[in-house]
Amino acid sequence: QVQLVESGGGAVQPGGSLRLSCVGSGFFTLDDYAVGWFRQAPGKGREGLSCISSADGTTHYADSVKGRFTISFDTADKNTVLLQMNSLKPEDTAVYYCATNFRQFCDSEFTFYGQGTNVTVSS
Numbered sequence: 001q002v003q004l005v006e007s008g009g010g011a012v013q014p015g016g017s018l019r020l021s022c023v024g025s026g027f028f029t030l031d032d033y034a035v036g037w038f039r040q041a042p043g044k045g046r047e048g049l050s051c052i053s054s055a056d057g058t059t060h061y062a063d064s065v066k067g068r069f070t071i072s073f074d075t076a077d078k079n080t081v082l083l084q085m086n087s088l089k090p091e092d093t094a095v096y097y098c099a100t101n102f103r104q105f106c107d108s109e110f111t112f113y114g115q116g117t118n119v120t121v122s123s
Contacts, residue, residue, distance in 0.1 A: 002026035002112070004098050009117030012088055020083040020117060021074075022098030029078040034106045037071060037083045038113075039094035046097075050083065051106035060106055065092075088121045095119075 008020040020037070024030030036051040050071040051060045059071050068087045074080035081098060096117050099110040 004030075004100065004112065004114035006096060006098050006114045006117040009096060009119045011120040011122065013123050014089055014121055016088050016121070017084070017086045018088065018119060020085065020096055020098075020119075022081040022083070022114060023077075024079045024081075024100070027079065030081060030100070031073045031078045032104075033100045033102055034104060034108070035071075035073075035081040036099050036101075036106065036110050037069075037081075038097045038099060038110070039092075039119075040097070040116075041091075041094040044094075047094075048110075049096075052081065053105050055104035058106070085119075088119075090121050090123075092121050093119060 003025055005023050034053050037049045038046050040046045049062050049065050052071045070084040072082050097113050099113040101108040101110045
């Protein structure tokens with residue numbers, strides 16, 4: 001069974017950091033595909049945050065997280081993608097999802113999502 005499972009969410013104070021993990025199972029290996037991170041805040045639509053291409057490792061970031069978040073394939077585990085989140089702000093509070101488009105590049109629609117992990121940034 002193909003699935004994506006996110007972990008690493010939690011509560012953190014403004015200015016703090018979290019590292020989210022996305023683990024794929026049932027895939028050949030997750031790093032064969034482009035993987036993206038998305039979030040949905042209460043009462044808002046889903047926002048695309050970042051993507052990493054499996055073809056060449058190219059990364060993309062939304063302006064809202066550029067310079068603060070870093071996406072990467074876990075070098076120790078080909079089925080894991082990481083999202084390092086630094087300098088967190090209250091407006092980063094949301095449910096965070098990883099997804100894949102089963103392609104190598106980030107320019108195709110993401111159709112397969114995990115169940116999400118909650119991130120709360122509050123003092």
